[in-house]
Amino acid sequence: MPDISREEVRHLADLxxxxxxxxxxxxxxxQLAVILDSVASIADVVDAQDVxxxxxxxxxxxxxxxxxxxxxxTAEEALSGAPEVDQQRFxxxxxxxxxx
Amino acid sequence: MSGLTRRTASELADALAAGETxxxxxxxxxxxxxxxxxxxxxxxxxVDTEGALExxxxxxRRRAEGSPASPLDGIPIAVxxxxxxxxxxxxxxxxxxxxxxxxxxxxxxxxxxxxGLPILGKTNMDEFAMGSSTEHSAYGPTHNPWDLDRIPxxxxxxxxxxxxxxxxxxxxxxxxxxxxxxxxxxxxTVGVKPTYGGVSRYGLVALANSLDQAGPVTRTVLDAALLxxxxxxxxxxxxxxxxxxxxxxxxxxREGASGDLTGVRIGVVKELTGEGYQAGVQAxxxxxxxxxxxxxxxxxxxxxxxxxxxxxxxxxxxPAEASSNLAKFDAMRYGLRVWPEGPExxxxxxxxxxxxxxxxDRGFGDEVKRRIILGTYALSSGYYDAYYGQAQKVRTxxxxxxxxxxxxxxxxxxxxxxTTAFKIGEKVDDPLAMYLNDLATIxxxxxxxxxxSVPSGLAEEDGLPTGVQVLxxxxxxxxVYRVGAALETLLVDRWGGPLLDRAPQLKGVSA
Numbered sequence: 001m002p003d004i005s006r007e008e009v010r011h012l013a014d015l016x017x018x019x020x021x022x023x024x025x026x027x028x029x030x031q032l033a034v035i036l037d038s039v040a041s042i043a044d045v046v047d048a049q050d051v052x053x054x055x056x057x058x059x060x061x062x063x064x065x066x067x068x069x070x071x072x073x074t075a076e077e078a079l080s081g082a083p084e085v086d087q088q089r090f091x092x093x094x095x096x097x098x099x100x
Numbered sequence: 101m102s103g104l105t106r107r108t109a110s111e112l113a114d115a116l117a118a119g120e121t122x123x124x125x126x127x128x129x130x131x132x133x134x135x136x137x138x139x140x141x142x143x144x145x146x147v148d149t150e151g152a153l154e155x156x157x158x159x160x161r162r163r164a165e166g167s168p169a170s171p172l173d174g175i176p177i178a179v180x181x182x183x184x185x186x187x188x189x190x191x192x193x194x195x196x197x198x199x200x201x202x203x204x205x206x207x208x209x210x211x212x213x214x215x216g217l218p219i220l221g222k223t224n225m226d227e228f229a230m231g232s233s234t235e236h237s238a239y240g241p242t243h244n245p246w247d248l249d250r251i252p253x254x255x256x257x258x259x260x261x262x263x264x265x266x267x268x269x270x271x272x273x274x275x276x277x278x279x280x281x282x283x284x285x286x287x288x289t290v291g292v293k294p295t296y297g298g299v300s301r302y303g304l305v306a307l308a309n310s311l312d313q314a315g316p317v318t319r320t321v322l323d324a325a326l327l328x329x330x331x332x333x334x335x336x337x338x339x340x341x342x343x344x345x346x347x348x349x350x351x352x353x354r355e356g357a358s359g360d361l362t363g364v365r366i367g368v369v370k371e372l373t374g375e376g377y378q379a380g381v382q383a384x385x386x387x388x389x390x391x392x393x394x395x396x397x398x399x400x401x402x403x404x405x406x407x408x409x410x411x412x413x414x415x416x417x418x419p420a421e422a423s424s425n426l427a428k429f430d431a432m433r434y435g436l437r438v439w440p441e442g443p444e445x446x447x448x449x450x451x452x453x454x455x456x457x458x459x460x461d462r463g464f465g466d467e468v469k470r471r472i473i474l475g476t477y478a479l480s481s482g483y484y485d486a487y488y489g490q491a492q493k494v495r496t497x498x499x500x501x502x503x504x505x506x507x508x509x510x511x512x513x514x515x516x517x518x519t520t521a522f523k524i525g526e527k528v529d530d531p532l533a534m535y536l537n538d539l540a541t542i543x544x545x546x547x548x549x550x551x552x553s554v555p556s557g558l559a560e561e562d563g564l565p566t567g568v569q570v571l572x573x574x575x576x577x578x579x580v581y582r583v584g585a586a587l588e589t590l591l592v593d594r595w596g597g598p599l600l601d602r603a604p605q606l607k608g609v610s611a
Contacts, residue, residue: 009473016423016476017430017453018469019440019461028470031531035474038532039412043486045494053492054499056310056340057296057548057574063339077203081434092432093439093452 004033104129105266109175109323112269116163116174123163123174126269127156127218130176134220134267137606142242143252143262145181146189147221152176155218162216172326173216178268180259181222182229183314184303185209192305193225193237193255196429196436196463206303207335208272208314215330220268223258227465228426229279229307231255232537235528236467243524244287246564246603250521253283253537259317260287265606270327271317276307277414278517278541280315281553285516285567288555288599290584292316292324293541295574296548297342299328300335308421309340311414311545319600321554321585325353328577344575352578356585359593362396364583367509371407372540378519380559384566385515388556391590392513392583402508404501407543409494414542415535416478416491423475426468431459438462470531499547506573511583514540516553516567544571552580554587555599565599 009029013020020028075088084091104112104126115121131149138144159174168174179185182192184202186209191197205213212219226236234242234257242257244250245265252261256273260283263271273280275293284291292315299314306312316327328349335341368389373382393399431437432452440450440458450458464472478487505512518539527533544551553567568587572579592598 004477008477012473012476012480013469015480016472017427017456017460018464018472019457020469021461024461024469028466028473031529032470032473032477035415035470035531035535036477039415039487042409042412042416042490042494045406045409045490045497048490048493048497051493051496053489054495055492057499057546058340058342060297060340065336073203080203081200083431083435083437090433093450093455095452097451 004029004036105133107269108320109172109269109318110320110326112175113171123156123159123218124153126174127152127176127220130220130268137265138267140243140248140606141245141261141265141267142240143223143258143265143267144178144221145191145193145224145239145258148188148219151188152218152220155213155216159216159218168216170215170330172330175217175269176220177212177217178220178223178259178262178271179209179212180256180271180273181225182274182305183209183272184305185219185222188219188222190222191239192229193227193239194463194465194468195238196459198436200435204303207300207337208331209303211331217330223256223262223271225258226255227468228305228422229255229274229276230422230467230471232278232282232534233527234258235524236465238465241524244521245606246288247521249523250564251286251524253286253517253521255279256283256317260284260289260291263289263317263319264600264603269319270323272314272331273317274304274312274314275545276311277418277545278538280317281541281551281567281569282517282537284317284553286521286565288565288603290318290321290324290552290554292328292552292580293544293550294328294332295342295550295577297340298346298550298577299332300338300341302335302337306425308418309425310421311418319598321552321581321588322350322353322357324552325349325581342575347576347578349578349581352581353585356582357589359395359586359589361392361583361586364397364511365509366392366397366399366583367402367505367512368399369407369505369512369514370401370403371405372514376518376536376539377515378559380561381515381517381519381566384556384559385568388568388587388591389513391594392587395586395590400508402505402512404505404543406494406497406501410498410543410546411535411539413491413494413498413546414538416487417495419471419475420478420488421475423472423479426472429460429463430456436463467531495546498543502543502547502549510572511579512571514569516540516569520559520562520564520566540569549574550577550580552584554584556591557595557599558602
């Protein structure tokens with residue numbers, strides 16, 4: 001099983017949209033290496049090779065409800081926790097590059 | 101009326117039915133108790149004095165009219181801060197949700213309100229339920245009422261401590277890898293993880309969808325059964341909810357209370373005892389097994405060989421699901437929004453993604469970051485098959501082990517947690533040592549089977565509570581109540597009173 005480097009942790013944090021400072025990387029990267037090392041033993045369970053995977057404890061598939069209108073949140077309720085609201089909409093920072 | 105806080109929910113319900121007291125008196129007594137002891141215990145993140153008393157007045161009105169809403173109408177309750185409560189701040193123990201007021205109730209909360217249980221407040225927890233000590237709460241740790249320098253277990257340490265400190269007669273917890281049962285064991289209280297799908301997850305802020313389950317946190321097995329019947333049963337708003345009636349749980353608890361276990365086949369799981377378990381924990385467990393044998397149970401040793409891989413399986417599946425679930429905390433629609441700071445931002449305005457990165461760095465604690473990164477790793481291309489895919493296969497093997505074991509035994513037993521409560525700070529920066537606390541509880545979550553933790557006594561070496569776990573097949577929750585209640589009766593008789601009678605008096609508390 002591969003070891004995890006500081007650079008890999010930086011990359012993964014980037015994928016997960018978390019800014020990590022250098023100090024945080026110093027702190028977290030070695031801990032993650034230890035955790036990964038301990039879960040790596042799972043590869044040794046050879047009996048598992050031809051076993052079907054379980055994604056869920058219950059054998060449930062395709063639970064549907066009737067396609068009818070049901071009460072939901074009002075616009076005011078839906079926006080009640082928003083950091084910023086403008087004209088009954090979520091107001092967000094720019095989503096495009098500055099040159100756009 | 102301080103005597104009211106020492107009584108069980110079932111005793112309080114009887115007193116209400118007999119007209120000996122009122123819900124307002126009971127609720128006020130618990131609010132007073134919270135006032136008195138929650139400073140040092142810190143079980144609560146929010147206390148809703150007004151809301152609780154208003155609900156209590158409504159309960160008294162229904163009682164006066166002769167139409168109580170449920171057997172627990174008027175019994176106050178504490179709710180873990182991971183369940184959405186309309187109009188009452190819900191933080192999940194995280195800075196990223198500081199001050200968030202949900203616009204809706206979780207189904208569990210809706211059922212509590214409908215059944216007339218006044219909600220005293222929201223209880224402390226490890227951030228997003230990630231932890232086994234409640235030290236990973238962004239709002240400071242909860243302290244174990246048995247020894248305030250020690251952890252109350254986690255992630256539901258707040259609910260367990262509230263019940264152990266007599267701040268609430270009953271509480272709601274959630275259990276993803278042991279977060280109801282392990283705090284129960286280390287605080288000398290009762291905790292039940294129902295069958296997966298037995299209690300609705302609607303409005304439960306998801307840690308790992310395929311593992312999470314809400315359940316009762318109480319001081320007696322009967323109280324847990326009464327509460328379970330209030331919150332359980334099918335909910336069309338949760339697509340993983342089981343569309344079948346609950347088995348008769350209260351009846352099972354009452355039957356079990358006779359202490360008779362004649363003909364019950366009890367399986368001791370070989371892989372969940374011995375090495376790695378503290379001597380005093382193991383001794384109390386062995387004693388509990390002897391007591392069950394004397395009460396007529398047939399004990400067999402069963403082997404579940406894949407359980408030795410359950411911890412590794414869990415710490416791949418859980419972070420994978422958690423990293424995906426927590427992606428919704430993006431600083432756009434609710435929760436914290438942090439603008440990045442520094443000289444580079446004088447040149448250009450931060451984008452939504454920049455704000456998201458800064459917010460998630462500030463809003464999440466170390467353990468949440470560790471698990472998100474681990475989950476991102478386990479799901480990334482090149483590693484998916486080796487980690488997440490393999491873990492899903494081993495999960496199947498864990499369920500096969502359970503199926504084989506339940507052919508030999510009606511219930512399985514083990515110590516709930518490998519050790520008694522450890523000191524606050526001892527393992528907070530050693531993730532692996534922390535994860536080992538869930539060694540015995542995790543297999544049940546992977547397979548979806550129900551489990552209860554019942555107090556088994558005090559460990560000789562440190563005088564702290566230990567617990568026994570009873571597991572049953574999926575949908576046979578009645579068995580954990582029957583056997584749990586029997587064990588409780590047998591042990592309490594031996595001790596000459598409930599274990600919690602031996603807990604130290606908390607400071608500032610009049611006898």
